[in-house]
Amino acid sequence: MTKPTKDKGRAKAAKPVESERSRAETNLARKLVAPALVLMLLVTAFPMLRALYLSLFSYSLSAPDDREFVGLSNYGTALSDPLFWQDTGNTVLIMVVTVFFELVIGFAFALVMHRLIFARGVVRTSILIPYGVITVVSGFAWQFAFSNNNGFVNGWLPFIGDDFNWFAQYDSSMIAIMASEIWKTTPFMSLLLLAGLAQVSEDMIEAAKVDGATWFQRLFKVILPNMRGAIMVAVLFRALDAYRIFDNIFVMTAGANGTESISFLTYRQVVEQFQLGIGSALSVLLFLSVLVVAFVIVKLFRVNLADARQES
C-alpha cells in the first residue's frame, strides 16, 4: 500500500484523479476522528471556557442567586493570597524532587532490566505492580507505613525514634507524600527509559569501550546523550503529572501542616466550599500554570514533541 498523497500540492496539480481520491480520503478520515475529537473537546475545552466565564463572577453554590459580575477580582484575590503561592511552591517542590528521584532510580532500574539475563519476566511483572496499584491505596500503604502507631518505618530507620510522628510537621509530611508518589510512578519512568535505552546502539558502546572509555564515560558521553529524546519525553510527562498531585495529599495529610497542593486548593474551594467563582479562577490559573511548566520544560530542554507524538 503506497501512501498516496504524501505530497499533496504536487499531486493536485499533476493528477486530478489523485486529488479526488485524496479528498475522499480526507473526508473519511475526518468522519473517523470526529467522535474522538468531539468527546475530548466536549469534556475539556467546553468546561474550561465555562470556568473562564464563571471566574468573572462572585458565585457561590450555597447562594446561587447572589451571582454577580466582578471582573478579574477573583484572580486578584487568588494571586494576592499567600496560600495560593504557598501551595504553588509545594506543588513545584513536589514536582522537582519527585521527578529527580524518579529519573535517577528509574534509570538505575532500567539499566538493571536492560542487562538482565535471568528472571526477566518476574522483574517486568513486578515493576508493573506499583503502576497498577490505585494511588489512593499507595497513599494508605505509605501513610500506615510511616504511622508511629502501626507502621514499620520508625522501627526500621536507625536514627528515628519509635514514637516520631511523621505527620505532625511540614517537612516530614512532605517526605511521606513524596515517598508514596515516587514509589508509585518510578516504574512508569523506568519503562520509558528502558525503551530509550534499547535504542542506543550497542556498537557505539562497544566502540567506546575499545577506545578505553570507563563505565562513567560511556554512561555520560555515549548512553545518556543518545537517549536524550526518551529522557526528555519521560521528564515532560512525569513533571506535568506530578504538577497535578492530588490523591496522595488527600489521603495522607488532607493538606494539614501546609502540605496542600494547588490541585487540592482548587478542589477544596469548589467541592467543599461551593465557591464556584473563585474556584473557577483557580482552575484557570492551574491550567495556565501547567501550560507554563510545559513551555518551560520544552524550551529549557529543547524537547522534540514529535518524539512524543511518534511522528517524523
Next chain:
Amino acid sequence: MALTGKNKERAQRVGMGVGVALVLGWCLLPVVWIVSLSFKSQQAVTNGSPGFLPADGGGAGFDNYRQVLQDGDFLLAIRNSAVVSLSATILSVAIATLAAYAIARLEFKGKKFVLTTALVIAMFPVVSLVGPLFDMWRTIGLYDTWYGLIIPYISFTLPLAIWTLSAFFREIPWEMEQAAQVDGATSWQAFRKVIVPLAAPGVFTAAILTFFFAWNDFVFGISLTSTENARPIPAALSFFVGADPFNRPASLLAAGAVVATVPIVVLVLFFQRKIVAGLTAGAVKG
C-alpha cells in the same frame, strides 16, 4: 582493571543479583506491607502494633476480609467501579480505534490538530475541570450517576488509547489484506481473517491501559459523586472512616485496599508484555 576475566564476570553476576533484589524489593515491599496489615486484628491496630508483620496474638486471619466483603457500601463501590470502568474502556477503545485507523493509514489535513489535542488533554490538570463539570452535571442531572463518570473517563483515556492504537496500527502490514483478496477472499473475510488478528493485540493493550486509568481515578470519583449510587472504589476507600473517626480502622482499610487491587494485579500478571509494549509505544518511537 584489577579484576581478572572470571572474577569480573562473577562480580557482574553478583551486581546483577543485587540490582534485581533492589528492584523487586522496591516494587513488592509496600504491597506485602499492606497485605500484612490487612491480617492484623483491629484490636491490635487500635492499641498500636508497630512492626511489619502481625505480632503474636495480633493476627486476625481472614476476619477483616470477611467484614469488608459483607459491607454493603464497599460491594456497591466495587460494582460501580466495575460498571463504570468497563463501560468507559469499551467505548473509549471503540472510538479510539476509528481515530487511530485514520491517523495510522490515511493522509488528511487536521491530523496534527488531532494529535496535538490528544497530547494536551493527556497532560490536562484534571482538577481544573472539577468546578465546571460539578456545576454542569448538577444542572443536567448527571451528578452522582454512572454516566457522569463514564463520560469524563472516556475523554481522558482517549489520548492514551489513540496513541497506543495508532502505534500498533502503523506496524500492521496492511498489504496482506489485498493479498488475501487477490487469493480469492471477500473483503469481509480478508478483514476478519487477516486484519483483525493482527490488530487485536493493540486493541487489547489499549483496553488494559484504559481500564487502569478508569479504575485508578480519584479526582472525578470524589467530586462528581455523593452517594454509593455511583461512588467508585478509590473514593469509597478514602471516605471509609469506621466507627471512630479519629482512629481509622487501618487493617480493615488495608483489606479493602487489597481487594480493590486484586483485579489490577491479575491483569498485570497475565498481560505483562502487552502492557509494557503499550506504555512505551505512546511515548518513544520504537
